[in-house]
Amino acid sequence: MTTFALFCFSGTGNTRWLSGMLASRLRDGGAEVDLFSLEDAFTLEKRYDRYLLAHPVYGAHVPRIVIEKVQTLLSGDRHVSVITTFGYVDALGYFAEKKALGRSVDAYYHVRMFNNITTPEMKTSVKPLRKRLEAKARLETRIGKIAASILSGRRKIEGIGPQLLAGIGVRKHFHERLQTFYRTLGADQDRCTRCGLCVRECPTHSIEDRDGVFSFHATCTACMRCYNHCPVQAVTISGVYADPEAFPRYHGPWE
Template structure:
């Protein structure tokens, strides 16, 4: 029987979606039939069934402070703990995470996965909020350059998986120490960051996109107003894809002088392919 693989990914603003699709394409082209699924679009039961049909399972997520986004942690923890399956893990990041893939592997090992491959892919920065002054861009030329560079690395990663040559980038003590320098303070302040999003009712055009796109149901309608529950995933999907930039972060509206919010790794990216 021909081997096949499945990829489960969480993506806030499309970067991890793009890497997952590219990786599926590369693996399939090398004879390992692979399909990628957004964890927001499948139930736990479907995920378990897909895993049972596959010889290999992959997991992808964006790095948040050298850590996994909460939806990915919850997804992994919802899986049975007796996977007994080879796996691969990858993260997307703007700049650096230290041991970003190894953190995911540590969660997966507890569910019985033998993680033989892990890698990090540099993708555009999606942190565009006013309080954090990191550079970001929607320039198509820049996005193409970043995609090309990531694409080459994805090809090498796919080749190693298909050849059965274990490769685990950043699975060492040095990377762990560097990752911890960011992850430990991040985990300490994390719970204070879950209610930083709000909708500016003066700018809002009431399209409801943020409510439908939110992966955790943090944004919801109450008596015609959009409210928050305080369980934000920090993915910045609502912030970046609001058509009129009506989402405030820490009570500050988007600073247009710094450029428009990040709209995903490809032109006209539709965030609804990740959710609903």
């Protein structure tokens, strides 16, 4: 029986759902799969036959938490197969993924799911739940096909196309912005109830509440979970309140 370690990072739920579905399809195909969330503390207790990594695309790049965790978890000789999720265009792709992880990538799959971010600065649109639910069966079928391809051991590389050239510029444009994104985050003192949810849920423990004074630290991976999950929409970007009517928050693919 082939054993798989599947590492997953998910800021707002898309990649988590995909990873659960992928693990279940691989198990249906006779594999043994251990699923690890990269935001949790864990150690690898055994050697697996194959390593899988699932993560979202951020500004045509790999989220910082993923790069750091994979480097500490896996020695450079372990190859991985990667599955990314994205909202509009995957301009990251196989070559930049390999470069960012600094290791061989055996296969690269990508799944267009749903955009998870709309802010006054970045007025992209978030698909309404009804539209997302319409896409669910298609996504399940797609993940089933990826599982079959992984089980067959093929070195499939998806998504090689002209968007990867554009990705070079996108990465340049967003890299610095995402590295310093934490500086733009804040908590609106008039709205914040100090419920502590953002502090507890931040995957990189980058939020500190000191007697109502919030600081956001450089370890932030720009996942947008704090912005999306705050129950009173008090998390601000560049000090601007984002009205949820105009900028709906994203609570996961099926919520």
